[in-house]
Amino acid sequence: MAEKTGQGLAPTYLIGPGALGLTFAHLMGQHRPVKLLVKPSHPSTFYYCHGQQKSPVAATACLKPCEPITELWLFVKAHQLQAALAQWRPYLALDADIIISHNGMSDLATLKQQLTPQQGLFFMLTQQAAYKTDDKHVVHVSQGDSVIGAVNACAQQSFKAQLKQWQRLIPALTGSDDITHARWQKLLVNLAINPIATWYQLRNGEVAAPCYASDVFALLQEAIAVAKAQGIELSLPQSLDSAYQVMRLTAGNRCSMLQDKLLGRETEIEAMCGFIASSARQLSLSAPINELYYRRITGDTPSHC
Ligand SMILES: NC(=O)c1ccc[n+]([C@@H]2O[C@H](COP(=O)([O-])OP(=O)(O)OC[C@H]3O[C@@H](n4cnc5c(N)ncnc54)[C@H](OP(=O)(O)O)[C@@H]3O)[C@@H](O)[C@H]2O)c1
Structure with missing residues (x-):
């Protein structure tokens, strides 16, 4: 087995060269070799911008791996x-x-x-924020916390040791014993903001206006019922608190779903309202407001209808 950390050892591979991928490639590339797997349509040189500073992303772009990959980070959208x-x-x-x-x-x-x-599967949630100004340049807007957890049995076994290594590479990284629960909590915040902000073309802070409160409530209530049916307990008052706090803290921002919609890119609505709507149907529950926003944002009816 190739050694996985430290100088002069097996590189970390990373996909793809989007806003988050380039940011993490640059952060990790300060401490160990990072190779960025790109498509033929992508550039081969990228630049990381933070404040007034601009530097080449500390990673090597390649179309194919040069050795068996011992560590692969996937920073792609859910549908990719x-x-x-x-x-x-x-x-x-x-x-x-x-x-x-x-x-x-x-x-x-x-x-x-x-x-x-023997292959470990992990999931990381992050509050790092970045955007691309063109296909070569990423702007790292803000440093935020990240949380990582094990998804399969193999990952659970190596988790403590791996976490220590990754904490040397990634700022403000903590471990979670229940990453599924953490993913649901993040999903609820996204559900409260993204569909409404995208449909009505609002900045995050504007979603806190009273006229959207019943939709925020319904989007979360439906999702929490789905989670409960899957054995995951989430509190509606706490979820509402978290969502409104994020609206306040990011009041001036346009969420990524709205940015994608405005740029004509595929949005992540399928992995949010679409996921809740289809899971509800499988569980014989109803999720009419998630279905409504799914239809609104895709301009389509859910495939499971
Ligand atoms: N940006 C942020 O601040 C931020 C913060 C927290 C969480 N997130 C989440 O993190 C995920 C990634 O976000 P992002 O903003 O980085 O998205 P993004 O800019 O669209 O990045 C995704 C990148 O992956 C590339 N890609 C997709 N499939 C690939 C493949 N098979 N091989 C090589 N490259 C491939 C895409 O290339 P093509 O465009 O050519 O397909 C694109 O460059 C999303 O779920 C987002 O919601 C983002």
């Missing part, structure tokens, strides 16, 4: 995850660690089945 893993899975070492980071919910159960018993 399956395809990205299918593309790069043949290059993974049999004992590779795979770390996924995105907003919304994805089908990790299917991913788990595609890995060997």
Whole structure:
């Protein structure tokens, strides 16, 4: 097994060269070799901008790995995850660690089945914030906390040791014993803000206006009922508190879903309202407001209707 950390050792591989991927490539690249797997359509040089400073991203872009991948970080959107893993899975070492980071919910159960018993699957949530000004430049807007947790049994075994290594590379990184619960909490904040902000073209702070309160309430209440049916307990008052706090703290921001919509890019609505709507149907529950926002933002009816 290749050694996984330290100078002159196996590189960390990272996908893809988006806002978050370039930011983490640069942060991790200060401490260990990082290789960025790119598509032929992507540039080969990237720049990291923070405050007044601009420097080349501390990672090497490549179209194919040069060795079996022992550690792969996936910073792609939820709807890109399956395809990205299918593309790069043949290059993974049999004992590779795979770390996924995105907003919304994805089908990790299917991913788990595609890995060997020695491949560890982890998930990281982050409050780091970045955006791209063009295909080469990323602006790291704010440093935020990140939390990582084990998704499969293999990851659980190595989690403590791996966490220590990753804490040397990533600022303000903590470990979670229950990353599924943490993902749901993050999903609820996104559900309270993104669909409403996107449909009505609002900045985050404007979603706190009383006229949107009943929709915020319903989006969260429906999601919490789905979570409960899946054995995950979440508090509606606490979730509302967290969501309104984020609206206040990010009042002037446009959420990523609204930015994607304005730029004509695919949004993450499928992994948010779409996930709640389809899960509710499978559980014989109803989630009419999540369905409504899903239809509004896709301009389509949910595929499960
Ligand atoms: N940006 C933030 O501040 C932030 C903060 C917290 C969480 N998040 C979440 O993190 C996730 C990523 O966000 P982001 O803003 O970084 O998105 P993004 O800018 O769209 O980045 C995704 C990148 O992955 C590339 N990609 C997709 N499939 C690939 C593949 N098979 N091989 C190589 N590259 C591939 C995409 O390239 P193409 O465009 O060519 O497909 C794109 O460059 C999202 O779920 C987002 O909600 C973002």
